[in-house]
Amino acid sequence: MTRAGASDDLLRALAPQVLAALLRRYGASQFDLCEDAVQEALLAAHEQWPGRGHPDDPAAWLITTARRRLIDRIRSEKRRRDREATQASLAHPLEQHAAGAIDDSVQLLRLCCHPALSPPAQVALTLRAVGGLTTAQIAHAYLLPEATVAQRITRAKARIREAGAAFPAPTDAEDRITPVLTVLYLMFNEGHTATAGPAVHDVELSGEAIRLARMVCADLPGHGEASGLLALMLLTDARRPARTTGHGALIPLDEQDRSLWNRATIHEGVAILERTLPGRHPSPYLLQASIAALHDEASSTAETDWPQILILYKLLEQETGNPVVTLNRAVAESMVHGPAAGLAIVDGLFDRGLPADPHRVLAVRAHLLEQIGEREAAVDAYRSASRATASLPERDYLLARARKLTAG
Amino acid sequence: MKYLILMQVDPAVLESLSAEDSQAIGEGHQSFIEQTTASGEMLSTHALGDPSQTTTIRGTGGKPEVIDGPFAETKEFMGGYYLIDVESKERALELAQLIPDAGIRGLALEIRPVMFSAGANM
Numbered sequence: 001m002t003r004a005g006a007s008d009d010l011l012r013a014l015a016p017q018v019l020a021a022l023l024r025r026y027g028a029s030q031f032d033l034c035e036d037a038v039q040e041a042l043l044a045a046h047e048q049w050p051g052r053g054h055p056d057d058p059a060a061w062l063i064t065t066a067r068r069r070l071i072d073r074i075r076s077e078k079r080r081r082d083r084e085a086t087q088a089s090l091a092h093p094l095e096q097h098a099a100g101a102i103d104d105s106v107q108l109l110r111l112c113c114h115p116a117l118s119p120p121a122q123v124a125l126t127l128r129a130v131g132g133l134t135t136a137q138i139a140h141a142y143l144l145p146e147a148t149v150a151q152r153i154t155r156a157k158a159r160i161r162e163a164g165a166a167f168p169a170p171t172d173a174e175d176r177i178t179p180v181l182t183v184l185y186l187m188f189n190e191g192h193t194a195t196a197g198p199a200v201h202d203v204e205l206s207g208e209a210i211r212l213a214r215m216v217c218a219d220l221p222g223h224g225e226a227s228g229l230l231a232l233m234l235l236t237d238a239r240r241p242a243r244t245t246g247h248g249a250l251i252p253l254d255e256q257d258r259s260l261w262n263r264a265t266i267h268e269g270v271a272i273l274e275r276t277l278p279g280r281h282p283s284p285y286l287l288q289a290s291i292a293a294l295h296d297e298a299s300s301t302a303e304t305d306w307p308q309i310l311i312l313y314k315l316l317e318q319e320t321g322n323p324v325v326t327l328n329r330a331v332a333e334s335m336v337h338g339p340a341a342g343l344a345i346v347d348g349l350f351d352r353g354l355p356a357d358p359h360r361v362l363a364v365r366a367h368l369l370e371q372i373g374e375r376e377a378a379v380d381a382y383r384s385a386s387r388a389t390a391s392l393p394e395r396d397y398l399l400a401r402a403r404k405l406t407a408g
Numbered sequence: 409m410k411y412l413i414l415m416q417v418d419p420a421v422l423e424s425l426s427a428e429d430s431q432a433i434g435e436g437h438q439s440f441i442e443q444t445t446a447s448g449e450m451l452s453t454h455a456l457g458d459p460s461q462t463t464t465i466r467g468t469g470g471k472p473e474v475i476d477g478p479f480a481e482t483k484e485f486m487g488g489y490y491l492i493d494v495e496s497k498e499r500a501l502e503l504a505q506l507i508p509d510a511g512i513r514g515l516a517l518e519i520r521p522v523m524f525s526a527g528a529n530m
Binding site: 118119120121143144145148149151152155390391392395 | 409445446447448449450451452493495521522523524525
């Protein structure tokens with residue numbers, strides 16, 4: 001079931017507040033029932049508001065409706081002894097708007113990113129409980145059957161209950177935000193690259209990740225990595241209009257029409273960096289955002305500040321030790337010191353054993369071989385890379401590069 | 409990540425199984441389906457009819473040829489498949505080894521990544 005129209009945005013913005021109000025009252029041990037009740041209230045609002053108009057206080061209406069549904073549910077589940085105590089507390093009125101809307105959402109994010117859950121479960125639960133998306137919408141975004149997603153959400157909620165999670169979570173350290181940022185990053189990337197399937201990006205998921213990252217930043221304005229992640233998302237998303245052809249084929253960065261890049265989004269991302277970077281340790285998301293900003297501010301590949309990008313990738317490599325970063329450093333190295341220098345780094349990666357996603361390494365290797373003029377080796381590498389990728393647009397792009405070399 | 413687990417079967421091997429083994433396989437599949445459905449990893453599964461029931465439409469460049477029987481003359485045929493969605497390839501391999509076919513000499517499972525999905529119930 002889909003919700004559309006102006007009330008959709010309002011309902012989705014209110015969803016986490018309503019859930020937070022129920023959780024504060026009944027505890028995270030009732031997370032599954034509370035979340036179901038909120039979904040039912042959202043559905044009721046969707047059905048009733050268009051005909052009757054919005055209530056004066058939409059949040060209060062939703063909380064009251066959700067609470068009634070919750071009471072119905074708990075009464076029909078009398079067999080569960082651990083819920084009898086909750087039933088006794090139902091008679092008391094509910095405190096409303098005890099915390100701010102943003103604080104509610106971030107607290108909920110923390111709960112949904114509970115370490116007892118696997119990352120895919122964290123993402124699915126976040127999209128539903130914090131993002132206010134229906135199970136059908138989430139299933140559609142991930143090209144999965146609705147029943148599969150519904151089962152994941154049910155299981156995730158049960159896990160949170162079993163883990164004895166508290167709401168709000170104890171505010172011991174701000175590093176509890178790290179798994180939240182990871183989940184938002186996964187959500188954004190899934191929307192941006194769509195690892196499988198025909199479309200290169202899915203507006204819904206990356207847009208949702210940006211919306212949630214904005215909330216986290218509003219709640220934690222001084223948090224370097226939260227700001228860095230939001231800036232990275234904005235500076236990457238700004239290139240979306242130039243990233244594919246009308247038919248969904250991939251266009252590499254150096255061939256993109258940069259006049260299509262979204263200037264307002266780039267300005268916003270750069271402004272976040274300018275506010276956040278001074279005097280701060282260059283942490284991974286801030287470094288990646290800084291690299292994205294250097295690309296976004298250049299008028300062409302040739303005009304790009306590659307020496308600066310190379311320095312940033314070296315710092316990022318020291319911070320993370322991630323072979324994907326090493327691969328990106330190889331590209332920067334080739335732009336500064338020539339393709340042979342880049343190729344040496346790529347071959348070094350092969351010597352250390354193939355990384356988890358060999359198609360990227362093979363694709364970069366193919367590009368560098370092409371630049372050096374090793375035409376046959378480049379064709380082989382493009383074809384190997386095309387066989388290794390699970391993305392159709394990527395496969396088509398790599399095969400087209402190979403065809404271009406064999407034709408010329 | 410979606411993976412297709414193809415069950416490669418040799419009808420001769422299946423025919424030579426004892427009644428107990430045959431029943432154990434059926435129960436093994438049932439419990440595999442229950443487990444992966446509960447974990448939210450199962451997308452769908454189908455078992456195919458006997459290879460002798462195959463019709464092949466062979467491209468010729470002009471009017472296609474319609475032939476009774478399978479495309480390739482082999483002992484092993486795709487007997488059915490599981491379509492799963494898992495966190496990693498390692499998890500796909502781990503799950504595939506829970507399928508009872510993995511315990512029977514002469515049968516095999518092939519695990520392939522999925523590149524494209526469409527349809528009413530993907």
